[in-house]
Amino acid sequence: MGTIQVVFLTVLVFFVIVTIHEWGHYYFAKRAGILVREFAIGFGPKLFSLKRGETRFTLRLIPAGGFVRMAGEDPEIVEVQPGQTVAIRVKDNLVTRLYLDRLDERTGTIRGEVDSVDLEHKLSISLNVEGEVENYSVHPQALVIARGKETQIAPIDRHFGSKPIRKRAMAIFAGPMMNFILAFVLFGVYAQMVGVPLENPDKVLIGSVLEKAPASEVDLKKGDIIDSVNGVKIGADVAKMIDIIGKSPNKPVEMTIIREGQAQVVVVTPRPDEAGDGKVGITPSLPTRPATAVETVTRSAELMKSSTVFIFENLKMLVTGQFKLDDLGGPVRTAEVTSQIAKKGIAQLTSWTALLSLYLGIFNLLPVPALDGSRLLFLGLEGIRRRPLDPSKESMVHFVGFAMLMLLMLVVTYNDILRLVRGE
Structure with missing residues (x-):
C-alpha cells in the first residue's frame, strides 16, 4: 500500500468516527427543533466553511475532535440593545434582517433608534423613526448582520434549554450512540472480510506481510501456504511455526511454501524483537469460509x-x-x-x-x-x-x-x- 493511500486512509478514519459522532448530535438536535448554528470537525481556526440552511459546516485546523454548537448553550454573540441605532429590512410585514453597522450603505431599509426589542419571546422590535415609534414583528429566522457576519436569531423555543429533558438527553447521547452503531457495523464488515475459521484446518496461510520486514525482502506473499520450516512439517500448528522462527534470531530459516499448487523453498533471516525472539514479519492465518x-x-x-x-x-x-x-x-x-x-x-x-x-x-x-x-x-x-x-x-x-x-x-x-x- 502506497504512502499517499496510507495517509488518505488514516485521515479518513479520523474523519469518519468524528463526523458520525457529531452527526448524531446534529440529527437529534434538529429533530428536537433546536437551532444548530455550527457543525464543526476539529478545533481552532477555520480551514473550510460552508453554510447549508440554518447551519454552518466547518473544518478546523486542530484534528482533535469536533462539536455541534446549539442555540442557547452559550451566550448569543450578537445583541441588540435599546438606544442603539440600527437598520432593518422588512418583507411581508416581517423584519428579515437587522443591520448593526455600516448603516449608510444599507439600501431599502428602515433606520431608527431601538426603543424596545425582544428577539427570543415576543419576536418584536420598536424603532424611533424621526420622532415616531413604529412597531415591527420579527421573522423567526431573521438575520442580524454585524462586522460582515450573519447570525440567525434564536427564538426561545429553538434553544437547547427550552426542550424537554428527554429530548436534550437524546441530542447529547446520540453522539456516542452513533459511535457504538458504527463500531458494530464495522466489526460485522470485518467478520465478513476475514470469514470464519474452518473447524478442522489442515494448513497455515500467510495472512499479511509487513513492509520492510525480512519476509518482504524475500519471495513470501499473502496467501502462501507454509508447508514446513527448517524441514519440520507445520500442518495447522501456528504455535509450532512461531516457536521455530522465534528460536532463530539472526539465523537463516528455510521455509517451504506452496503457491498455486507448486512447492517453493525460501530462505529468510528472522530479526530479533525487543524480547530477543526471531520475527520474519508475517501474520499467519488459518483457512476460512464466508460468514453467514x-x-x-x-x-x-x-x-x-x-x-x-x-x-x-x-x-x-x-x-x-x-x-x-x-x-x-x-x-x-x-x-x-x-x-x-x-x-x-x-x-x-x-x-x-x-x-x-x-x-x-x-x-x-x-x-x-x-x-x-x-x-x-x-x-x-x-x-x-x-x-x-x-x-x-x-x-x-x-x-x-x-x-x-x-x-x-x-x-x-x-x-x-x-x-x-x-x-x-
Whole structure:
C-alpha cells in the first residue's frame, strides 16, 4: 500500500468516527427543533466553511475532535440593545434582517433608534423613526448582520434549554450512540472480510506481510501456504511455526511454501524483537469460509464485548494511576498506529476503526466535565431537582473541564512528538 493511500486512509478514519459522532448530535438536535448554528470537525481556526440552511459546516485546523454548537448553550454573540441605532429590512410585514453597522450603505431599509426589542419571546422590535415609534414583528429566522457576519436569531423555543429533558438527553447521547452503531457495523464488515475459521484446518496461510520486514525482502506473499520450516512439517500448528522462527534470531530459516499448487523453498533471516525472539514479519492465518448473516452478527457482538472489556481495563489503569506518560497516546500516536495498521490491509484497518469508534463513544460518556457524560449527568440532576441548574455555573464547569482536557492533550501530543524525534 502506497504512502499517499496510507495517509488518505488514516485521515479518513479520523474523519469518519468524528463526523458520525457529531452527526448524531446534529440529527437529534434538529429533530428536537433546536437551532444548530455550527457543525464543526476539529478545533481552532477555520480551514473550510460552508453554510447549508440554518447551519454552518466547518473544518478546523486542530484534528482533535469536533462539536455541534446549539442555540442557547452559550451566550448569543450578537445583541441588540435599546438606544442603539440600527437598520432593518422588512418583507411581508416581517423584519428579515437587522443591520448593526455600516448603516449608510444599507439600501431599502428602515433606520431608527431601538426603543424596545425582544428577539427570543415576543419576536418584536420598536424603532424611533424621526420622532415616531413604529412597531415591527420579527421573522423567526431573521438575520442580524454585524462586522460582515450573519447570525440567525434564536427564538426561545429553538434553544437547547427550552426542550424537554428527554429530548436534550437524546441530542447529547446520540453522539456516542452513533459511535457504538458504527463500531458494530464495522466489526460485522470485518467478520465478513476475514470469514470464519474452518473447524478442522489442515494448513497455515500467510495472512499479511509487513513492509520492510525480512519476509518482504524475500519471495513470501499473502496467501502462501507454509508447508514446513527448517524441514519440520507445520500442518495447522501456528504455535509450532512461531516457536521455530522465534528460536532463530539472526539465523537463516528455510521455509517451504506452496503457491498455486507448486512447492517453493525460501530462505529468510528472522530479526530479533525487543524480547530477543526471531520475527520474519508475517501474520499467519488459518483457512476460512464466508460468514453467514447470523455468524456475522454474533461475531460482531463478541468483538464489541471483548473490545469494551479491553477499553474499560485500560481506563481503570488510567484512573488508578497504573500508567506512565509514555503509555498515553494523543492524536499523533493514534495517527501513527493507524497508519501502521493501514499498511496491513483494509480488513485490519476496518477492525481498528471499529475499536476507535467504540473507544470514542465510551470515553465521551465518562462523567468528565466538557464530555457528553458530564452533560448527561447535569441533565439527570436537573430531572431530580425538577428545575434547571445555574447555566453560568454549568458552563464554567464545562469550560474548566475542556481547558484541562486540552492541556492534557497538549502534554501528550508534545510527548508523542518527542518520541518520534527520538525514533522510539
